[in-house]
Amino acid sequence: MIEHDIFRAMADPTRRTIFEKLANGSMNASTLRQGMDISQPAMSQHLAVLRAAKLVREQKEGRFVNYEVDPDGLALIAQWLAKYRAYWPARIDALKLLLKDMDQ
Amino acid sequence: MIEHDIFRAMADPTRRTIFEKLANGSMNASTLRQGMDISQPAMSQHLAVLRAAKLVREQKEGRFVNYEVDPDGLALIAQWLAKYRAYWPARIDALKLLLKDMDQ
DNA sequence: AAAATACATAAGCACACACTTATGCGATTT
DNA sequence: AAATCGCATAAGTGTGTGCTTATGTATTTT
Numbered sequence A, B: 001m002i003e004h005d006i007f008r009a010m011a012d013p014t015r016r017t018i019f020e021k022l023a024n025g026s027m028n029a030s031t032l033r034q035g036m037d038i039s040q041p042a043m044s045q046h047l048a049v050l051r052a053a054k055l056v057r058e059q060k061e062g063r064f065v066n067y068e069v070d071p072d073g074l075a076l077i078a079q080w081l082a083k084y085r086a087y088w089p090a091r092i093d094a095l096k097l098l099l100k101d102m103d104q
Numbered sequence C: 001a002a003a004a005t006a007c008a009t010a011a012g013c014a015c016a017c018a019c020t021t022a023t024g025c026g027a028t029t030t
Numbered sequence D: 001a002a003a004t005c006g007c008a009t010a011a012g013t014g015t016g017t018g019c020t021t022a023t024g025t026a027t028t029t030t
Helices: A002-010 A014-022 A030-034 A040-052 A071-082 A092-104 B001-009 B013-023 B029-033 B040-052 B071-082 B095-104
Strands: A056-061 A064-069 B056-061 B064-069
Touching: A002 A014, A002 A071, A002 B001, A002 B013, A014 A030, A014 A040, A014 A056, A014 B001, A030 A040, A030 A064, A030 B095, A040 A056, A040 B040, A071 B071, B001 B013, B001 B071, B013 B029, B013 B040, B013 B056, B013 B064, B013 B095, B029 B040, B029 B064, B040 B056
Parallel strands: none
Antiparallel strands: A056 A064, B056 B064
């Protein structure tokens, strides 16, 4: 169940930080570690979890592995969220922004 | 951090089932248990976690406690998701549905 | 008022999970 | 070709989490 993988992956604050970093630009695993006080194996394990959830994807470049946000995972979250749109309050600013964004 | 509470709450499959049940109509804790093979304390604990994450809210009615979906939690997920809208592929059907839904 | 009902909370236990150190394996550098 | 670098994986360990049983507290029923 990929949906379970996604929520489980995002339940960890370190992985959310990693994901947010990648959302601001793809980079390799070593660069990701900078300013994060995390061991190399720990980073590697976190990336494996995010990969399994289709939240990030890799691109090998020589001995480096470049990571980037995988839209598939975000799409699945959006689909999950859409199931409950009956409960979204109309007032939410974020959704209005989204609307504008999708309109163009 | 409520965002952390939300992802942690949704990381458990039993809680996702409970949430989905409530999305189809509010009910009390005992009714929620029907067909779920879960003890009364376990249900109570799950509801406490969902409550802390603002994913459900309670309404006391005599000795019953009626639970319903809390839009606040869903709104926070939507806001979180909106941060990464740059990565949403335009093709996602769910988002198109959403667009239609918000347009009316 | 005594019993029953709906729910919450406490305490203890088994398992999942995030970390560590150690090691392996390609690719690059010297 | 030897050393180094970037990354992954294995194995072990402590902590978090979801379960259980036991018990408490209102509220309703009889």
